[in-house]
Amino acid sequence: MDFFxxxxxxxxxxxxxxxxxxxxxxFVFSFYSNVIRPQKNYYCFDAIEHLRDRLxxxxxxxxxTDLGARGGNNQH
Numbered sequence: 219m220d221f222f223x224x225x226x227x228x229x230x231x232x233x234x235x236x237x238x239x240x241x242x243x244x245f246v247f248s249f250y251s252n253v254i255r256p257q258k259n260y261y262c263f264d265a266i267e268h269l270r271d272r273l274x275x276x277x278x279x280x281x282x283t284d285l286g287a288r289g290g291n292n293q294h
Contacts, residue, residue, distance in 0.1 A: 251257070
């Protein structure tokens, strides 16, 4: 039930909130402007997107050997 309440609160806030200029906290404004909605196209964005596209197209299976604890019985 908490998830639905949180989602509902977020949607209400999103619909009522103005633009980035209505943010009063300097830290939150800076975070929003530079991280969430950056206006610049940084030099590394294209390289990251190219790598991401290559990885999304790669369907190679990866074998993983789990060396962690087995089950809930932790006897030494």
